[in-house]
Amino acid sequence: MLFLITGSSGFVGSELLNILSKQHHCLGVGGRLDFPVTDQKRVEEVINQEKPDVIVHLAGINNLSYCEENPREAFKVNALGTRNVAQAAAKVGARMAYISSDLVFSGNKGKGYYEFDYPDPNSVYGWSKWWGEYYIVNILSEYYILRVPLLFGLNKNRDESIVPHALKKAEIGEEVKIDCNRVTNPTWITHVAEVINDLSGTLSFGTYHVGSTGFVSVPYFISLLLEKKGLDPNLVDFGGPGEDKPIDQGGYNVIQSAVLPYMRDVRNLPGWREALETCMGMQ
Helix, strand or coil: CEEEEECCCCHHHHHHHHHHCCCCEEEEECCCCCCCCCCHHHHHHHHHHHCCCEEEECCCCCCHHHHHHCHHHHHHHHHHHHHHHHHHHHHHCCEEEEEEEHHHCCCCCCCCECCCCCCCCCCHHHHHHHHHHHHHHHHCCCEEEEEECCEECCCCCCCCCHHHHHHHHHHCCCCEECCCCCEECCEEHHHHHHHHHHHHCCCCCEEEECCCECCEEHHHHHHHHHHHCCCCHHHEECCCCCCCCCCCCCCECCECCCCHHHCCCCCCCCEHHHHHHHHHCCC
């Protein structure tokens, strides 16, 4: 199949392009000049020209602080941009895999979120991603919405993810300040790519929660990651709970699937510790 991956120049997109291209014909479009999702005409031109079988949509604004400060632009890019891609996909008969976020949930539930839990974002970014989901569901019949938690990988793009940012700081001996203090289930990008690959060969359209099993606070996970890389874990400005110690209120953004474990054609994901060990062993 021909996959078109939007946002392929970013941390997650470039990883997915590299992994999926081993099994499929893949075309990556990344950057606002290359593929401006807010330009409906240009989006239609690119997709109509390539006529992909599957569009993996990642392009968007992922900086949470920037979204809070620029809500109009966040909605224009993340929500309306996704609508443009979905409409273009419908015209050429392409399936769409949309990478959404655990932040469509507030984290106030105090335990894991499943696909049947109703979204209740408490951030501009979360709302913009949820509206992206809304447009896809109402425009397309053949789609896979994948809600993912914190993603990690060995990608060398160090500007768009908390993990590469932390490694860059630690490598020069600087303190790693982690603003994000939520509890989540960190997931290896490779495993997300494998799930996309598995789902794209099925007619099992719908919304899925794609994440490793188990949970951990983000600061604790980053400190462990530094330790695995031979760096000083004490450089992390640790202000959150440790492994398997959920916080009392908010910030518990652990996603679990009530569907994927029972799907014959989709592999099950391991625990986040095992995924981290495997990832680190590949460097």
